[in-house]
Amino acid sequence: MDKIFALKSRNRLMFFTLALTTVFDVALMAYRLFKMGAFHHGMPNLENLYLFRGHSFLFLAWNLLLAWIPYLLAILLERKAQQGIRLLWLLPILFGWLLFFPNAPYIVTDLLHLQHRPPLPLWYDLLLLFSCAWTGLMLGFLSMLKVHQVLDTRLGPGLSWAVVVASISLTGFGVYLGRFLRWNSWDLFTQPLAIIRDILMVISQPLAHLQTFGLAIVLTAMLLLGYFTLIVISHSTRWKE
8 A cells, every 4th residue: 555655646746747847838938929929918919929920839839738648648547557457458548648659759859940039049949949848758758657567567578668669669750750741640540541651652662761760760769768768767766666
């Protein structure tokens, strides 16, 4: 009982910390909107907001919302697993988590939007983008940790690590699909044939898509190293039960 209570306390603290960082990110965005003149007497100035929509960075709020989905699904998976539900019945949650997981590290690629956009200085937008990317990475890594712990209990260390490595490898390619081909996670249900066509085109012509594989390989390596770092920290601080 003490271990269960300690685990729940850590989960609540983790959730609160991630929520706090998200609120901080939203506050940075709100201040940028304020400096752009997007508010008039405390109310949104829709005309100015539309005029400067390309400079507002509001897309970061949407990306953060999407990054929360895999974390919330991982919490749901963890709770269902603790209830003793068989892994077979948890597969829909696992599939949903894998489908939305690339949205978390995807925010790192939003750093491509960095450029001087007055009235705020360049350093402000750099910190805004970095803070949102950090939040996305933490949401992704911590959701992965929860999924890994569930799989480790049900499948053992070998298979669970195989699933982790495969998931992160697919994520590298998934981020490419989102950033450069502009596909979204839910498009797999609304336009599955179009997505499959684009994937097959890349796979069938590897020499014509070297940058694609370069992005996928580098991002996969970065995520694996980042996740392994989290694993080392979690063991050293006794987070894993």
